[in-house]
Amino acid sequence: MFEPFPGNYVWNLSVGIALETGGLIGEIDRACRPLAAADFASEDDATEAFFRSWCGLADTLVELADEDEKLGRRHSAGHKHHRAAIYYQTAERMQNHSFSPRKEAYAKTLRSFSQYLELTEQPTERVEIPFGEGSFPGLLMRADTTTPAPCVIFFNGLDSTKEQFYGSGTAQELRRRGISTLMVDAPGSGEALRLRNMTAIPESERWAAACIDYLDDRADIDSDMVGMLAWSLGGYYGPRATAFEPRIRFSVAWGANYDWGQVQLQRLANQGDRPVPHYWDHVRWVWGAADMDEFLSLAPKITLRGIMDRVTVPFLVVHGEHDRQISVDYAHALYDDLVNSPKRELKIFTDREGGVEHCSVDNMSVVTDYICDWIDETVRDLLSSRTSQ
Numbered sequence: 483m484f485e486p487f488p489g490n491y492v493w494n495l496s497v498g499i500a501l502e503t504g505g506l507i508g509e510i511d512r513a514c515r516p517l518a519a520a521d522f523a524s525e526d527d528a529t530e531a532f533f534r535s536w537c538g539l540a541d542t543l544v545e546l547a548d549e550d551e552k553l554g555r556r557h558s559a560g561h562k563h564h565r566a567a568i569y570y571q572t573a574e575r576m577q578n579h580s581f582s583p584r585k586e587a588y589a590k591t592l593r594s595f596s597q598y599l600e601l602t603e604q605p606t607e608r609v610e611i612p613f614g615e616g617s618f619p620g621l622l623m624r625a626d627t628t629t630p631a632p633c634v635i636f637f638n639g640l641d642s643t644k645e646q647f648y649g650s651g652t653a654q655e656l657r658r659r660g661i662s663t664l665m666v667d668a669p670g671s672g673e674a675l676r677l678r679n680m681t682a683i684p685e686s687e688r689w690a691a692a693c694i695d696y697l698d699d700r701a702d703i704d705s706d707m708v709g710m711l712a713w714s715l716g717g718y719y720g721p722r723a724t725a726f727e728p729r730i731r732f733s734v735a736w737g738a739n740y741d742w743g744q745v746q747l748q749r750l751a752n753q754g755d756r757p758v759p760h761y762w763d764h765v766r767w768v769w770g771a772a773d774m775d776e777f778l779s780l781a782p783k784i785t786l787r788g789i790m791d792r793v794t795v796p797f798l799v800v801h802g803e804h805d806r807q808i809s810v811d812y813a814h815a816l817y818d819d820l821v822n823s824p825k826r827e828l829k830i831f832t833d834r835e836g837g838v839e840h841c842s843v844d845n846m847s848v849v850t851d852y853i854c855d856w857i858d859e860t861v862r863d864l865l866s867s868r869t870s871q
Contacts, residue, residue, distance in 0.1 A: 484497060484507075493517075498843035499642075502846040503646045509543075513539045513569065517532060529578075535573075536569050537590075540569035540570045543562045543565055543569070544566050546562050560599075563601065567595040567598060571587075571643060573587050574591060575758060577760075578760040578763055595648075604623075605623060609621070611696050612692060618669060618673075619667050620667070621645075622663070623656075623663045624657070626658065632660070632707035634857060635694070636664065636716075637666065637668055637716040637720050638666075638668075639712075639714025640765070640768060642672075652853065656857065659861075663711075664693055669682055670682025670768045670769065675768065681767075684784050690723035690730060694729045707861060707864060710730050710733040715742060716737075721786050725790060725792040725793050731796075732861070733796070734797070734857065735800065736842070737800070738799050738816040740786050740787070740815045743785050745808060746765070756807075757807060765777060790820055793823050794824070797823045799816050799820075799828045800831070800853060801831070802830075802837055802838040802844075810830060813830060825860065836848050
């Protein structure tokens, strides 16, 4: 993983995410270089400086995009807006949720990303998934087909968003293979958490059911061929949903979050790296816990132990061998429990290939290719089997 801040995993992770979701190293260097040379009085001071530097970079890109648009250069403007959205989001996700300026940065993220979709004419629409008395937002990238297409639902994790998944290029690769992708900010993540106060629940199959219900009403989706792909904490959400939602036809865990509750106990003992500063404030926010006692009473429920034998569909487990957040041992444990999957596969990415860090933040491309090829092959097998029946 590119590590411009030696010994600072949290900052280096953010840099890696930005690079792997569409940022440019020259621009990112402009945001990082003054931070690397600075001496900060506290972690909070440093994190707020990080915010200012990355937002400043994004603001400049928005100005440049506006200049392009005035000249009629829509695609150039759109691509600058995309990178601005990445940098705003990088700044925002690092802050405590009580840090007021993060709200404006998040609003700028959504505006710039919307501009990117419009100006570059992406084959993507913003959608709303009815859920309970409200809804949570998603991005649907439509397959390049004229007939109803299979679709992959994508769940993100503890601190990631639908826009970051979009930037990974995974949906674009699936589209080329004739598969649509529904990327959602489910409760506890992204827009659902920040703008709608929708917090996470252990029963992620309820979100999956809502997504499939939505897809079932679309003429351009083959709702009998819906799969699941999820990364980071989604490595719990996705497998859990697959175990309890029978309409999911195949599943991929990008990072095996087999026992997230146990990981929290390890982090309390200072074992393993954190993804964001203000970590315990963040997890309580995500899960809607008033205090640590409430969170720690909930955490043991966030586990896949004892339920994965319910999975009876093809399943791929992908993990990096040097993941500093979630031990590779959990990938083996998840795979071992998939005893009733008719096609189970465990792929551990090594130094030879890259993709060894958490959710492949050191090299997403090689892992995206592997996942998309596996999904493509699995969908073709399932469609062939359905046709022959």
